[in-house]
Amino acid sequence: AQSVSQHNHHVILSEAASLELGCNYSYGGTVNLFWYVQYPGQHLQLLLKYFSGDPLVKGIKGFEAEFIKSKFSFNLRKPSVQWSDTAEYFCAVNAPNSNSGYALNFGKGTSLLVTP
C-alpha cells in the first residue's frame, strides 16, 4: 500500500525566510504528485502538481517542488515566505496504474505559521 510522509508537522518562519517542506512516498510504480494548501477558513486548493517531464515544477504564489525519483521525494519550496502563506500544506500522491487508481493518498499535513 502507498504511504505519504511529511516530516515537519509544525513550522514557524519569519517573513522573508526560505521554506522547504519535506514529502516522501512509498510506491515503486508510476505516481502523480501534488501539493495542496488549505488557508485558514478556506477549502483545499491545488498548489502544484507533477505528472511527468521536468522534475522541477512551479505552482501558484511562487511555490515550486522538485521530484527526486531516486529518493521518492517531492519537497515543496519557496525562497521567501509571506505572512499570507500561513496555512496547512498537504502532500498527496496517486498511482493511476495501481489498485487505488486516481484516489489521492494524503500526508498528515504541515502547519506553517509565518510571523511578521
Place this chain on the structure above:
Amino acid sequence: SAVISQKPSRDICQRGTSLTIQCQVDSQVTMMFWYRQQPGQSLTLIATANQGSEATYESGFVIDKFPISRPNLTFSTLTVSNMSPEDSSIYLCSASGIGAYEQYFGPGTRLTVT
C-alpha cells in the same frame, strides 16, 4: 478547474440519526470522491462515487454506514448513517475533470454528533 459546492456546510446531529451531504460540480467530471478529515488529522478516502453503479469503498468503510449515490456526472451524495460522536469530522467531496489526474475539492461539511 471545477468548482464544487457542498450542502450543508455544517450540521450538529444527534447520535443514531443520519445526515445526507450533497456535492454539486459545475461541469461534467469523470471521477468523484468522498474524503473524511478528522480533527487534527489528514484526509482519508472513504469511497469513489461511480456514476450509475455502486461506489467503491476503501478498507474500513462500508456501504451500510456510508451509502453513496451518483445519479449523474455532476452530482453525488454521501449519507452518514446511524451516527455516533466518532463520526464528528469534516466530510469533503472532490472531483477530477475528464482526462485529468488532479482533484478539486469542495469546501467540506463540518459534522458534529452529540
